[in-house]
Every structure is written in structure tokens, then in C-alpha cells.
Amino acid sequence: MELDCGVWLSLGGFHERGRDWPTTQRIYNCHALLDPAGHLVAAYRKTHLCDVELEGRVTMKESSFTNPGTEIVPPVSTPAGKLGLSICYDLRFPEISLALRRAGAEILTYPSAFTVPTGSAHWEVLLRARAIESQCYVVAAAQTGKNHERRTSYGHALVVDPWGAVVAQCREGPGLCYAEIDLDYLHRIRQEIPVHGHRRPGLTSMAGWRRLQGWQRCREPLAGTVKSRAGPRPLCFRPFLPKTQQQDALRAPPSPCAAARRVSPLFFGVPPKPLHCCGGAGAEGRSQALQ
Incomplete structure (x- = not known):
């Protein structure tokens, strides 16, 4: 044809x-x-x-x-x-x-x-x-x-x-x-x-980086925030637990977030620097959490 x-x-x-x-x-x-x-x-x-x-x-x-x-x-x-x-x-x-x-x-x-x-x-x-x-x-x-x-x-x-x-x-x-x-x-x-x-592919790669590192963002309102054009943003992240550990985590008493990471709307794929913990863990705890 x-x-x-x-x-x-x-x-x-x-x-x-x-x-x-x-x-x-x-x-x-x-x-x-x-x-x-x-x-x-x-x-x-x-x-x-x-x-x-x-x-x-x-x-x-x-x-x-x-x-x-x-x-x-x-x-x-x-x-x-x-x-x-x-x-x-x-x-x-x-x-x-x-x-x-x-x-x-x-x-x-x-x-x-x-x-x-x-x-x-x-x-x-x-x-x-x-x-x-x-x-x-x-x-x-x-x-x-x-x-x-x-x-x-x-x-x-x-x-x-x-x-x-x-x-x-x-x-x-x-x-x-x-x-x-x-x-x-x-x-x-x-x-x-x-x-x-x-397009901002760094935003999705940042999410992927956080997940690979075992961190997810806290959902509850927090005292610690960082200013951005979109308004105040919480600084706090807590460990992301695999499904096999979720039940144990639910049975455990609530604990404050172990560490925090910088969040910026202009962040592109570079591992963020640690900021202040939002409470409950000392420097040693933060160091262990970020390893």
C-alpha cells in the first residue's frame, strides 16, 4: 500500500x-x-x-x-x-x-x-x-x-x-x-x-529522595514553620514505617518528631540540611535519626 x-x-x-x-x-x-x-x-x-x-x-x-x-x-x-x-x-x-x-x-x-x-x-x-x-x-x-x-x-x-x-x-x-x-x-x-x-521535576525527585531515606512529612499542625511564598510550611518530618511495622507503631505511645528537614518551593533534588527538632529529642537523637 x-x-x-x-x-x-x-x-x-x-x-x-x-x-x-x-x-x-x-x-x-x-x-x-x-x-x-x-x-x-x-x-x-x-x-x-x-x-x-x-x-x-x-x-x-x-x-x-x-x-x-x-x-x-x-x-x-x-x-x-x-x-x-x-x-x-x-x-x-x-x-x-x-x-x-x-x-x-x-x-x-x-x-x-x-x-x-x-x-x-x-x-x-x-x-x-x-x-x-x-x-x-x-x-x-x-x-x-x-x-x-x-x-x-x-x-x-x-x-x-x-x-x-x-x-x-x-x-x-x-x-x-x-x-x-x-x-x-x-x-x-x-x-x-x-x-x-x-515543569519542575526536582519536586518529584525530592519526594522520591525523602521516601528512599525513610522520611515522610508530618500531617498535624506544628509550631515550627518556615516562611515561603505559599505561606508557612511545617518543618517537621518523621520516620516512614513499612507496612510490617505499622501495627507496632500504632501500639507504641505517641512521641515527638525526631528531626526536621528544610522544605522550600525552590528545592531541586539536593538532600536538605537538618533544621531544629520540633521537640522531644536531643542532639544525639537527631543525629541518629538523620543517619
Whole structure:
């Protein structure tokens, strides 16, 4: 088809037998991108497998016959723009779309086979969300019709622009829709609302650092605070206990927080310096708690 029509084809998902087929007996769900000469330019293997159970409606266990892919494929340069590849259930994970956006993607593709219950509730809103947060065009081909006695696919293939507007959509049953990809419009939106430059990954890495260090923030009001633009912020953190220790902690008498750490809205990933304890522990106790 690409040779006859001179077009690029985004095709997915194909069931692919990988090199590990003899040992795993599981396939990969593959999204293939072909150029007008029929060459395979890129292949993405679905990284998130759909294991869901909607009581009385839909049960899927993709992991029972599919291996998850292990990597995201860099965006591919095409005449329409830089194309990022995903598949179906990946749509529920914004981390992939944001990673592709950081890598230069201008168009995100999601060939899919949503069920009727999940598609009618989530299909359009998820695609629009991915387009808005990444400021990319989103192109989503969709399987439609009855797969077998226990499953029917939702269909409704559509295209969303970087503003989040649906610019083309198929309705019930098989169909074809067209949309114009306007990269000048895309870059104007990114310039007017530069969310990519406003992201603060240090905030999430700080939370991850605290959790790895075994600390969580106190929830009760505290006397010790630090001033910030957002108003007073409590200084106090207490040890985070694994679930296996939570019952013992509940039976133990309440104790004041062992130590405190600096919290700032401008903090980016550097381990904070200890501040004053909010009461109850001496210097020795604070030193032990911070080790």
C-alpha cells in the first residue's frame, strides 16, 4: 500500500514472536512504522500490559500471553512531523507521552482496541489529556466491532490537536477520517503556554529522595514553620514505617518528631540540611535519626 500510495504507515498492534518465544511462549504487542518504500523505520513493543477486571463486564489478562517491551522508541522524523509511538493501554500512562515530548515528538500515535465500557468512558478524554499536557497532535487509530463473543471493540478513531480539540473522528463502525497537521500552530501553542519549560521535576525527585531515606512529612499542625511564598510550611518530618511495622507503631505511645528537614518551593533534588527538632529529642537523637 505504501508503495502504491506513497504514504507512511503506522500499524499496530501486531503480535510478534521475539527471540525469547521458544522459552516464554509469549508474544510482543508491536507498533510498526513503515516509510513509503516499505522499509521498517521503527518498531515499538508495548511496555504496559492491560490486566484489568471490570466485574460483570470485561476481563483481560494481556500478561498471560504477552511480554512487556523494555524501552521507549525515540521519535521518528517524517514529512508530517516527529512521530512518537505508543500502543493502546500506554495511553493511561502520561510518563510515556511526556518522555516522547522531551525527546522532540510533535505527533503521538496510539493504535488501540479499547473495550466498549472503557472506551465510552475514557477514550476521548485520555487522548485529549495526552495532547494538552504534551502539546502534541495525537493520532489514534482504533479497532471497531465484535472481536468474539465476550468482547467488542469501541472504535471511534480520532485526531486531537495540541490545544486539545478533536479535529477528526470516526463514528460507529469502520471508517476513515483526515486531519491537517499544522506544525506552525503547534509551535505557537508551545510558545504561548510554555509548560514544558515550566515543569519542575526536582519536586518529584525530592519526594522520591525523602521516601528512599525513610522520611515522610508530618500531617498535624506544628509550631515550627518556615516562611515561603505559599505561606508557612511545617518543618517537621518523621520516620516512614513499612507496612510490617505499622501495627507496632500504632501500639507504641505517641512521641515527638525526631528531626526536621528544610522544605522550600525552590528545592531541586539536593538532600536538605537538618533544621531544629520540633521537640522531644536531643542532639544525639537527631543525629541518629538523620543517619
